[in-house]
Amino acid sequence: MMVVLLLILLLLPYSLHGAAQSEGCLECHNNFQDFIHGGIACNDCHNDIGSIPHNEKLAKPSCNTCHQNIVRLYGGNIHEKKKITCRHCHNVHFLNKDKKNCLSCHKQITHKSLPSKEKHMDLLECTACHGKIEASSIEIGIHIKKGIAMKKEMVDLDGNNIIDSGEWDNLQTYLTKKLKGAYKINKTYLSKGNVHIVTPKPTPCKNCHTERVLFNDAHVKFSGVSSYEIPVESRVFIPELPSITKYTQTVHGKKGVQCTDCHVSQNHIDDKICISCHEGLYGIYKDTLHSKKGATKCTDCHNPHSIKSYKELDAKERLAVCSKCHKNYIDTHKWLPNTALHFKYLECSTCHSPDSTKSIVFYFGIRERGKEKILDYADLRDISDMDMDLVSLVDRDKNGVVISKELADFFIELKNRVKKDLFIGSSIIVTKVYHEYSVKRQREKVCTTCHSEHAAFYDSMFLILPEKDKYIYIPVKGTTLSALPASLVIDMFLLGEEKVKIEDFKKLFTAGHKERFEHIRKLGLKWIDLLGILLTLLTFLLIIIHAMVRIAKKR
Amino acid sequence: MKKIYFYPLPVRIWHWLNVCIIFILILTGMQLRIPEISIFSQYNTAVFLHKFFGFALTGSFLFWFLYYLLSGRLKKYYCIRSRDITGIPRQAFYYLFTIFQGKENPHPPSIDEKFNPLQKWAYIVVMFFLTPLIIITGIMFSDVVYFLNYIKIIGGLRILDAVHVATGYGFVIYLIVHVYMSTLGRKIYAHIKTMITGYEEDIH
Structure with missing residues (x-):
């Protein structure tokens, strides 16, 4: 005054x-x-x-x-x-x-897409979100008119000089039960900004709800019978939204989809929101049996806050999506030989969505104390002083395609540097999803869809390499699975893989010197069949000769 | 010419049971290896039969091993003697040349020495090397997830498959020779008859 x-x-x-x-x-x-x-x-x-x-x-x-x-x-x-x-x-x-003030002109503001609209608009000034805030705080005043004095140790139970959620709840209970009507609480969200700097795009939710750049300074000020001030953790008043942290790493987050693009109300997200971007995909799904009788909403299967994109989910994570509803999937697949093995490496849509694109993917991993770990960008960076342009290190001829030899050469180089149990992991995954899961399953009981050299995924092989914040898929071509030496380190084998052909036999004799050596290497483990068949035929031939001589000699 | 009770009933039953088991294992194995050879209409039927008869082979092998061990036949017939090494060239020479001249087998089967040197080596390889190897690798294949740690020790599924299939080819080649050799008795069916009746008529 x-x-x-x-x-x-x-x-x-x-x-x-x-x-x-x-x-x-x-x-x-x-x-x-x-x-x-x-x-x-x-x-x-x-x-x-x-x-x-x-x-x-x-x-x-x-x-x-x-x-x-x-x-x-x-x-x-x-x-x-x-x-x-x-x-x-x-x-x-x-x-x-x-x-x-702002409302003098902005009379019609609706803030339709603001979650907890009333709360936000009651407590905050416009500039708290639409301005450049220099300082912000939450001031809680608790005035106790009469009764027992609230000593500091009664509030700050663990004595760390800050009130956490538990202590705040405890305080609330105490006030309501012991000091009925004898106290008054008021809460103010103070933000010091400048009305002359206004940002039409609001400050992102994370600024308050995860990163806490704003309103992180919260205090309780006791007055009346007790008079002191103590800080409070801001999360007591501003709830933590853990999905925001992870969200930035999702495809949605990376592509700049904002929270408020989907959260247009406090209601659950409905399909209309998803359709606004994924219309084509929904067009396929909406008429399928799965959509009509099973998962009717997109969010029944998909969590938009999920940390990985579909391409980055491994077989186990993909299986988890379906097994949310199809819990008895093991029982219903008893007919499938090696049931557990199939479910270890495959996802449901490998068979139940025949029009999806299936691919074999390879990745680098290490085994440590019996556990397998896929090498990520940080691991590869730590391993060595290797130039981090991995793509050109693997694809040496820079033709955009990795062949068995390139894969093996890079593996050997990496292994020499890692000095650990390095392996080339692999699995068969769906790389392009077709949202039709209601195909008659009987047809897919034909094992040779996959267990044959004609399986579609042999034409769609990729090496996955980690980049700073994404994964690159480089096409892999050729007889990678069986060719030496890559075949010895690739942790994958499928019944019915490509076998030797007559051409392979012919090429052994017709190819030039250099070409022949390459052919021999490419044949890799196909040599087992090649030798096996040759020796069997030779045995037959010798026996026929022996038998003919016996017949001639009447023995 | 003497007629001696050469193969007791359990051995004969084991032998012919093994014939069925191995026959089915080879057929199913061929389809598993090359799916285009469609012997059984469903691939999973082939997988199921291969697995079932694989376990049957394990049982029959264990029976043979225990029967031979406990009855002393293992020591009697499979003990390697100097003759089994020195006699190899003579036996080979017989099969390749002198057999056509109508000469006698240099190592005819007798009650104490059932197998000639080449025959003994072939059986040793099959019974103590090929069969156990194909059984162990087969059992690992029967539940890959359960045996995954062991499979990784030997170098992964691909190596396991390589060993199993290579042994399989060994079996096929052995069987072709074995079946042909069974016709080399005094009469074309003599050895086969012995394995049915148990009586060897070729004994001198």
Whole structure:
């Protein structure tokens, strides 16, 4: 109070001086008798008045003369761009009259997409989200009129000088049960910003709900019977949204889909939201039996906050999506030989969505203490001082395709550096999903769909390499599975794989010297069949000769 | 010419049971290896039969081993003697040449020495090497998830498959020779008849 009085006393003479200087003007402009603008005189702004009576047309005063800082800040803002001048909001002659706020213009704001709209709008100023906040805090005042004094140790139970959620709940219970009606709580979210800097795009949810850049400073101020102040963890008042942290790593997050793009209300997300981007996909799914009788909503299967994109989910994670409903999947697949093995390496849609694209993928992993770990970007970076352009390290001829030899060469180089039990892991995954899961399953009981050299995934093989924040899929071509030496380190074998052909036999004899060596290497473990068949035929031949001689000799 | 009770009933039953088991294992194995050879209409039938008869082979092998061990036949027939090494060239020479001249088998089967040197080596390889190897690798294949740690020790599924299939080819080649050799008795069916009746008529 003293400070205010002092200011008034200091400003009074200045204000009177201004008024005194303006007396001449006010003789004619008597409707400006009560003008107020920080005690300045008329000609401080209308400075092109030389004598009275003055010219009829005067130059427009510029606010910039005195308020340079604010005008500078205001420049380039959305309001300035929309040609809203100082006078739109400020009555320059009567500063305390017609005071305007955001709602004066933005009468129709709905904030439809703001979750917990009422809460946010009741507690926060517009600039808390739409402004540049310099300081923010949550001030909780607890005034205890009478009764037991709330000692600090009764509030801060663990004595760490900050109230956590448990202690806050405890305090609430205490107040409601023991001090009925004898206390008063008020909570204020204070944000110090500048109304001249407005951002139409609101501050992201994470600023308060995860990263806590804003409103992280919370205090409880006791008054009345007790009088002291203690900090509170901000998460007590602003709930943590763990999905936000993970969300930035999802495909949605990476592609810049904002929380409010989907969370248009407090209701659960419905398909309409998903369709706004995934219309084509929904078009396939909506008429399928699975959609009509099973998972009717997109979110029945998909968690939009899921940390990985479909391509990055391993077989186990993909299986988890289906097994949420199809819990007895092992029982219903008893007919399948090696049931557990199939489910270890495959996902349901490998068979139940025949139109999906299936691929064999390879990746690098290490085994440590019996556990397997897929090498990620950080691991590869730590392993060595290797140039991190992995793609060109693997694909040496830079033709965009990795062949068995390139894979093996890179593996050997990596193994020498890792000095651990390195392996090339692999699995068969769906790389392009077709959202039709209602195909008659009987047809897919044909094992040779996969257990044959004609299986579609042999034409769609990829090496997955980790990059800083994504995975790259490089096409792999050729007889990778059986060729030496890669076949010895690739942890995959499928019944019915490609076998030797007559051409392989022929090529052994017809190929040139260099080509023949390459062919021999490419044949890899196919040599077992090649030798096996040759020896069997040779045995037959010898026996036939032996038998013919016996017949000739009548023995 | 003497007629001696050469193969007791359990051995004969074991032999012919083994014939069926191995015959089915080879057929199913061929389809498993090359799915285009469609012997059984369903691939999973082939897988099921291969697995079932694989376990049958395990049982029959264990029976043979225990029967031979406990009855002393293992020591009697499979003990390697100097003759089994020195006699190899003569036996080979007989099969390749002198047999056509109508000469006698240099190592005719007798009650104490049932197998000639080449025959003994072939059986040793089959019974003590090929069969156990194909059985062990087959059992590992029967539940890959359960045996995964052991499979990794030997170098992974691909190596397991390589060993199993290579042994399988060994079996096939052995069987072709074995069946042909069974016709080399005094009469074309003599050895086969012995394995049915148990009586060897070739004994001198």
